[in-house]
Amino acid sequence: MPKQGYHHGNLRQALVDATLRLIAEQGPRGFTLSDAAKLAGVTPAAVYRHFAGREDLIAEVARQGFEIFADLMEHAYNGGKPTALVAFEATGRAYLAFARKFPGHYPAMFESGISLNANPDLARAAERARGVLLRAAQQLSEHIPAGRRPPASMFANHIWALSHGVVELFARGAPGTRGPFTPEDLLESGIGIYLRGLGLVPPDA
Amino acid sequence: MPKQGYHHGNLRQALVDATLRLIAEQGPRGFTLSDAAKLAGVTPAAVYRHFAGREDLIAEVARQGFEIFADLMEHAYNGGKPTALVAFEATGRAYLAFARKFPGHYPAMFESGISLNANPDLARAAERARGVLLRAAQQLSEHIPAGRRPPASMFANHIWALSHGVVELFARGAPGTRGPFTPEDLLESGIGIYLRGLGLVPPDA
DNA sequence: TGTACATCAGTGAACGCGCGTTCACTGATGTAC
């Protein structure tokens, strides 16, 4: 599909890639449309052949991010195999892995200030990602004694919040940068304690 | 102390207040030094009588935020009374309460992209806030059977991450805005489950 | 109490800059005959 004769052939994706690199290097605040164009070897005006403007470009980056994010969590979840618990823990790990391996996507999705509803494709992708985590939580919740089983959406949100907090505070140069624990340790142990609190892990594990 | 004869008398704090209002209304990205000056009824150049520049103004806002934050958590912690557990839970609630009641300070502290080390006063204030939470965690951890007691700094970080995640994702118009739970419910229940996982709350509570 | 003077907070005009966006254009590519 990519043609390399110079009409660039694939400028749309080249601009997305340039945006990713800029955000990864300088944060979502540092990104400018003009820089992205320059990095793609093209005039700023050329961007408007492929995107409605700056906002639209960021939205596409975020959309692709949510697609990858959903895929990655889906893969980690693995249909709930071998057990609901193991699958759920893997999904949690996938969250952090995504944030670290896609340092351009994650900020575009969560720190760029973009509205998820501005763009239907973006909204759909974000919804799908949320859905994966929710499904993992639902299946897991069936193993909790029905009497004191919290709504699955609630503890999906707990895990999401804990993961996001770890990413924001400890996986970058942010406030809590200090400390002997890696973000991975922190998230893994946090989820472990939390699941024990739900009665899903034996107290002596 | 404030003189109301027109040399303004208290422009420094007026600028801080203007910054707070702008950030609360438009987010940390929307803030400009010029707008803050205008809101304070003053020329942009006047700002430089009191601050080294834009960065320095934001740093002062963040510093004041951390001082209030630390005070609030300290007050909630209440020296560990009546019990370590109750005091700890109150401290967690204070986190969210601060984020909601000081919607200008919180973003300046955690979303403005400011470096906590650029300014020694700021670094000190941030350190104090961290210290309060850590102390609460330490005292609480003494109630955990020594054998499987995780480092206090680890579970202080867990609570910090969970709280921050709830604020970022659910206490604003952000991604997870939907759902039947208030942020307060979410954080309270999350901390509850977590503490049960630590063996600090009886399983049938 | 009154005058002369130093201080210094705030003014107003100007700056250079880089941003996002527009517009008429050009020139390579693909298609019709």
Place this chain on the structure above:
DNA sequence: TGTACATCAGTGAACGCGCGTTCACTGATGTAC
């Protein structure tokens, strides 16, 4: 196979704008005598 033409991706110059910052200044306040 070759020529004529339509398409449309990218150019280059220009725009208006608002930003953070600077500078020489002014004028109110406080102090010394």
